[in-house]
Amino acid sequence: MSNLKLLAQSLGLSITTVSRALDGYADVAPATRERVQAAARAMNYRPNPAARSLRRRKAEAVAVTLPTEPGRFGPPIFLNMLAACGQRLAEEGLDLMLLPTAGRAGEMDTYRRVLDGRRADAVIVVRTRLEDERVAFLTERGIPFVTHGRTARPDEHAFIDGDGEAGFGDAARALAALGHRRIAHIAAPQDLTFAHLRRQGWLAALADMGSPDRLEYTAPPTEAGGYEAAQWLLRQSAPPTALLCATDSMAIGALSALKERGLAAGREIAVIGHDNLPSAAFTDPPLSSMEIAAPDVGRQLAEMLLARLGGREARELQTILPVRQVPRATHGPAN
Amino acid sequence: MSNLKLLAQSLGLSITTVSRALDGYADVAPATRERVQAAARAMNYRPNPAARSLRRRKAEAVAVTLPTEPGRFGPPIFLNMLAACGQRLAEEGLDLMLLPTAGRAGEMDTYRRVLDGRRADAVIVVRTRLEDERVAFLTERGIPFVTHGRTARPDEHAFIDGDGEAGFGDAARALAALGHRRIAHIAAPQDLTFAHLRRQGWLAALADMGSPDRLEYTAPPTEAGGYEAAQWLLRQSAPPTALLCATDSMAIGALSALKERGLAAGREIAVIGHDNLPSAAFTDPPLSSMEIAAPDVGRQLAEMLLARLGGREARELQTILPVRQVPRATHGPAN
């Protein structure tokens, strides 16, 4: 509604001075500054973001693309994280742009469209893959970005991630300590970094215990995927006594398969997931899980992105958060 | 990178003509238009969105605020819907801005900030309440918007909604037909329109069957809420034989409470939810639910918003989608 010109006129000052007063430059007298600020408040002045970003050559926005696989999207946790992140960014006057894309090809198109058109100053990469062309693209262009999850060469970019490798190692060793010898892994597709690392943790623990059979099955990270995986594993000639699942969603599917076979999770076979979904506490029996031991991953992500925008080096911005076990009733001593 | 001036120079044309050629005006010769378009493609030209929206006095963006209640956010379905919506909007060159807010007060602040600053041309309102100050604010300002869910005065604005009232009426009557007489409702907070309507549907069915006791309990729309509600209902002197739950999340919590009491869902007590979450098919027993009988609510929402931006009247843009029952194993004949 009101702009700098109007404000300046009503104050008998130049546009320049009003602009600089509001931006807190030193070359405007304290008295004038206060006068200007009061007037701005009174007239409910807000700088026009289009004009500002045209002149400043900045979009004042951060983009995140959502690869929208038909039917299903990530855990509710995920939206939560974005919300926390966006809230912190808003405090700095940055908007969070959601860019849904259809499939991977569409995702790169969106990147080009958004970055060629300078619609965003920085990017958040989610569902990071081991070999991620998005990371390559952004690095090449020199656009500040932070990934949620690592890549195969994590030292080259800023990221925040949970230590899924340690988490799965701990869980597998805990199962071994309870007497389990046939600990199977229900894996998510291995191009996704989180899935790869969780499997690595499981493998490391198997190696520690003298590497018995490596029972595993890879499926989509959904309840249906977990169900299918559990069915397959239980059909084997020497079925596992424990199922270490890449995600809680998969674990929930696995529980359903166990029930169908008349196996009592917790007593006859162990199940452990990851994410500690709200519903994990309400499965039957309540699902043993693990989770990132930090309350505000989204906020930390925002903080890192801001640091990156402020010129901090990517190598200084690499956070691996510890994973904490959340034991419930789906695992116990082996029979 | 490249702008109109550069393009014009390389073509030996004026900026005006290039601009008009790209926008498809009639006053540029077909031959020139093609020449311009080819050059634009070759130079990978993209109009600077800041400059464009400064001049056009439009933001070319749609905002959606996410009231982020600590800890928990809506069902995964929700992100899916936003993704589908954003995808359609992107086809029209509109960005989808996610504005997370802390609590209701913060939400109105965000509205003012975004709309005073002309950061968005239109708004999507989610988690709509019966008396919704956001709707009042937007109406007063004359900003185009579509709500996801109705308000108490739905004829005054554009909305898209499922017919939860019919869905819950149908479900309750189906339960009655199976011999159930004590059909309880696990309600979500009644200021949320969807919760109110679902309860109304249940009430109407009760009235049809001669209105026996009205057993109900209101709780937050989470697993924990459903758990708490089921516990309370089962403690009553004449406990229900069926639980009609406002959401699947609540139903999952309720299932957990039943299990704890040794009640077999489906055989000894019926449970029905709403949303048909991916995990609903994998509870034990698989959860009877219902869902909106349309594949692409998000896309339809986008379409309505576009129509509204195109000048269509709000009263012509009011969609109520049918709700389809998804019977599974948590309900059956009353004993």
Place this chain on the structure above:
DNA sequence: TTGACTTTCCAAAACGTTTTGGAAATCTAG
């Protein structure tokens, strides 16, 4: 052949900021 239309193009003025490069006015030191 001429006047009126059409077609095709363009110069210049916005849009609302930020920033550059001074210019007055005031102060300070000698």
Place this chain on the structure above:
DNA sequence: CTAGATTTCCAAAACGTTTTGGAAAGTCAA
């Protein structure tokens, strides 16, 4: 009292579009 330094302000030039209000050339009818 004066030269220089400091403080406080401002005019004007960007930023990259869109749009207005023609102008020049070409076409058509009489």
